Amino acid sequence: MSEAQLQATFGLFVVVLLSIGLYFFFTTETKRLSDYMLADRDVGTVPIAISEVTAVASGWTFFAWVGIGFTVGMSGLWFSITMVLIVLFLYRFVAPRFRRTSEALGSQTVVDHLASTFDDHRLGPVIRLVGTVTIVVFLMSYIGAQIIAIGEAMDVGLGIPYTTAILIGGLAVAFYTTLGGFNASVTAHLLMGSLVIVAAILVPIGMVLEIGGWSAFVSEASAVDPALLTMTGGDAGTALLIAVLSWVTFAAGAIGQPHGLMRFQAIRSERIISRASVIAVAFQSLRLTVPLIMGAAGRVLYDGADVHHENVAMHAIIDIFPSWLAGLLLAGIIGAILSTSDSMMIVTSADVTRFYEEHLNPDATERELILFGRGVVLAAALIGIALAYVRPGTIFDIIEFAFVGLGASLGMPLAAVVIWEKTTAEGVFATIIVGLLGSVGNLYLFADYFPILVWPVAIATLVLVSVATYDGRGQYADERTVPTD
Template sequence: MKNLEIILVFVIYLIVMLGIGVHYYRKNENLSDYILGGRKLNSWVTALSSQASDMSGWLLMGLPGFAYLAGMEAMWIALGLAVGTYLNWKFVARKLRRYTEVAKDSITLPVYFENRFRDNSKILRIISAVFILIFFMIYTSSGLVAGGKLFGTVFGLDYTLALTIGALVIISYTFLGGFLAVCWTDFLQGLIMVLAIIIVPLAAIMNIGGTDAVMAGFNEISPEFVNPFTDLTGQPLALLAVISSLAWGLGYFGQPHILVRFMAISSEDKIPKARRIATTWVVISLAMAVLVGMVGAVAFQGQPLSDPESVFMVLIDGLFPSLIAGVLLAAVLAAIMSTVDSQMLVTASALTEDMYALVRKEASEKELLWVSRFSVILVALMAYAMALDINNKVLDLVSYAWAGFGATFGPLVLFSLFWKKTTKGGAIAGMLAGGLTVILWKNSSMFGVSGGIFDLYEIVPAFIIASIFIVLISLVEKPSDDMIEEYEQVSNN
């Protein structure tokens, strides 16, 4: 009976998401509408959709799972992400919104790079699209893995069946509604996520016996469980571990599915309000996600979970009546869907705008719109194939893709906006250096190298190396006069 009631809530929730997709189906008249929504978003939708698409299933699964095992050490990741969120909104959002419009109304990040650096060879656009395909395949698969775990934990479904159900729903409304459907579903999902992440740990604390009982439980696990500066054995955290956790914040500057929200807001004037909303949402969500894992460690101290990433879902199942549990568990589905849909859309735009449109220059807007829709299906199928391995960890997949985007695009986004001497050669060298360093560093054990400095999160060396390449190559070249003029036009407004 309980499962039937939860299924009912899930079905209603999914029907609402599909309804939004159908509603916006008729509003997409061209590729710009489908990919960027005609730059019509308000502050609330921009803020919550960007952060909901940012956090993904790892907010309610990966991060609580890490906190369940490591305690307060998980706060370093949360701190890095909170600071990164604020800095991205403060320094990148307004200027990127302005620059992408001035640079021939660029509707995707690769097209912006091409227009910004006058790349008639299309090399920048192609390199960007290739890295988007690689890293979003990994990122999207992490969301599908989270969906499989959700349905498996709640309904006891076979992992492959659960994976298939989740993928079909997300494909459906993204295929139909495009960017506006994705943003409005993400807005609703962001509200559901923050509601659930606040309610669940507070209910768990009350069920355990209050804050004093929880603190006593922390001490039983380890006296160091609430110490952010040591591991559970009392050893000081290695400097590399702290740097690696904080470095998650660097990733924000290069995430295409977040940056595209800055490009789509209706006016620069709406950005300060959106920044306040987004930062507040992120700080609350991250702090409570860590609390979920830590309180869960106390709640299940006698019977440790076989999969720590399921702690949020298992808490809900044990604490709430079925209808309320269904709504709260829908938050996990919301977290998963809000990111996967955005990733599929950005990847589809890379395939369509940055690859297909180069080959078929005579393609009509309607043709490009339908190619983009079917690209969503293609991307989903490839990610689905990667996600079939039940042993995949959500946090591991997310950290790899996050570093990939952060180092491939992050340095170039910053230099393109804030250093007028950046050139096309520097842009190409920086992207290649950043993306390839992440891949090689992540897989260093394959080359017989591991431990020591290679324990450092790959985004750190890759971000630094990419920045060095951008500067060195740009100093050898000279930007054209019209590039300098455009940069000063954007900067002086």
């Protein structure tokens, strides 16, 4: 296989991405911050659904999740089932009212929505402050993990040295996002999402065929590790209970990934949310199931070989497919990672910019805000590249920490604000703090039980504080935040 051919295919893909950024920079009249951040709330069904999934699909689909399939096997499906049900819940219970109230409030992100909901409350500004800090802590970690994955993919797949790869990947995504904003992000996601679907179908089929077919795969995987294809992962009793709870509580983070939820704010109309949910749920089901099979197949193909478990899909693509197809599939996979990175950069930028606008420079013009927002995207990319260079953990470790932290500290309060009218500013503020500190505390003090402990503490905080401070007048009392249809 020609490494040059692979690099050429991927290089072409990067050129297309940069062109998307340039296209929207020169053709879109980005005069307002909401144009840059939310594409003027005018994104259609297919782009929003594909983009919503691709925004969170990230390095974990073809790296971390394949690595889980390789190491613990199909028991990862506990996570998959929980997450796909949460995604369905989000579309049907949270998205419609979130879309409507977001437009009424003029909110652009999850943190912005929480702060704007309690705009008249003394804690409104503080919610924005702690929310923005939370976004920066967790999303910067997350961006770092994505750029590690980009580096690994380009290193293993294309033969580009890791350090060079994280520079190229990090700067490429920063470039097209900085120029094109949310419009470029959604358009790039459509392209990447399509390639991810192709990869998610072709790669496992290729791997299973390489082993000798489905029956050979099942028997050989069971021979390598009898627990690999089971839902118990070889555990029993208390160990099994802890393992299942770990998967379920990890997946609970799906309730609040700000870079995914932002899509609900940008969707053209509440009327297309149900339709978009069909595409999103089907895509999620595919990408949460197939990588586990790829990982288990990789265990058969590469057991004992000098292959890192999170890089199995990359090796399989190069070993099994012709170079032109391998280049395209690698582009899709690296594209999925880029797409998560750009979404996170957009959210980080939006929240930091809103904080800047509200508290540091209230007189800033729209043009200045857009420029500031673009600067934050670039800064986020550079910090992510630095984190990827240091490599503080495996891709899975970092993603798990950030995913749970974002869900507990921001996603749960957002869902509560949208569907439970007794949610108070005090409850939201306390939950953000507890979610942030609880995630860090659970990880470092009770690592064996991460992320099981953070959820009951965060849920109890939200409910108890809200009930204790509820004055009979919920946040929707003045109807301002819930416009009628």
